[in-house]
Amino acid sequence: MLTPEEIEEIEHEAALVPVRRAACIEALKIVQQRRGYISDESLRDIAEHMGMSVEDLDSVATFYNLVFRRPVGRNVILLCDSISCYVMGYEKIYEYIRERLQIGFGETTRDGRFTLLPNCCLGTCDHAPALMINNELYRDLTTERLNEILTEYK
């Protein structure tokens, strides 16, 4: 079941567009924001609310890499693996995370604290390598710096 708050936010978005389904990506974002990811149940509820088939909405949800269809950890690390970060050594950062958190791309730590995902160019190439954790951008990364950053996330 969608909560009244979720429905209110979705309706606010739906009112801004001439075709109802145009708000379906906003609806996915609104629900993911509150629940962390889009479960099968959430997907069914959103589809019904938007007047779409579940399959249609899932085809949209699975297309976009930042709609999570599986549970993620409390903190999501998005490590840039595009060209400038490649040249400037993102692979060292990746190895460090793998060793420290014991997770590779697409995995979540056993305590549910972190999920690690690769991400396309974060648009801060003059400060490569870079990553985002949740909504924060970190640039000019070194393993020492990353060590400190990770301790800030519980």
Added chain:
Amino acid sequence: MEKPLTQHINSNRPPLNFNEYSGVGGYEAVRKAMAMAPAEITKTVQDSDLKGRGGAGFNTGMKWSFVPMNGRHESKYLVANADEMEPGTFKDRLLLEGNPHQLIEGMIISAYAIQANVSYIFLRWAYKKAARVIRQAIAEAYDAGYLGKNILGSGFSLEMHLHTGVGRYMCGEETALLNALEGKRATPRTKPPFPQVSGLFGKPTIVNNVETLCNIPHIINRGAEWFKDLSLGDDAGTKLYGISGRVNKPGIWELPMGTTMRELIEEHGGGMRKGYKFKGALPGGASTDFLVEEHMDVKMDFRSVAAAGSRLGTGTMVILDDQTCPVGFVHNLEHFFAQESCGWCTPCREGLPWTEKILKSLENGSGRQEDISLLEMHTQFLGPGNTFCALAPGAMEPLQSALKYFRDDFEKHIDEKRCPYK
């Protein structure tokens, strides 16, 4: 040297708010534009020779001129493409975070020129700070009467919405972006019809890049001739140029269009880092052909870079140094393109993962003699004319030029059965 786009951007303080922006001449161009006929604005922009800064380099005023102006279309749309995701590109971030009112002003004038009453800023998810300052700026513009109904008593009305995406490089392709705005998968559309005639929700639509739109207020204020005179090269205006990779001072600068690659790297980028030599560069993002040492004095404008066999693209350069493996470099690019292919067209969906696999095998030391001709075959089959959009042809540009300029490196990987850079 004039820097119209970045003159009011100071990364150490918040962007100008409405009052501050107005205080330095902001929104004067809107007032001037509202006294002009829409066709006059389009003509001025066309005469200025402003070319699309998103990478394609098409004349902006010409693009606008394809929008039907016969009064029979009740709904038209203007969309700012702020889905900056071309690897190696970080120029629109500066404009979005640094001076959101400049973009809004450019959008109001552009929307007026095509008589669109609804506009969207399609912003990529990762630009959190930009989203915050744009929301604030839009609210201020509404409060001041520059957005909403009957702007400045002109009878012209414009709504503006911020849409933040949820990932995928494809959203930067203009027809795929429109599908994303309609709540669909971001796959490209058949052209024709072009979006100018049938775009968002089937209505006439213009999609312009952020940097393109930010130039508009200045062209209206100062005129087409002034804009042309800003340039040192064959194309008009200034350009945001960036450099990433192993130079001493990676960064972004607004410079006259047509600044040479040498000046960019040696002067603004501070030259190569100690111990590293220049081997090549992608002049404008991941989907442009390599330029090499012999091109150092090429002017970085659309025409000159094209004459040198590449594209200006986004104007943000990625440097390949002599200690980075060119095969590994191209493998990283093709991994990106294979992953970001939307799967709509067969050559792209199937060809890019194949390309990536071959490059990976070269890197792993299991390359075969025939792999080079297989890669060359892909550059043909995935080239222009075989797909709906420019993703696959773009993906082939760094590959085909790497095969041309760094062929030795490919051959060495096969002959020595290993990556000689490891």
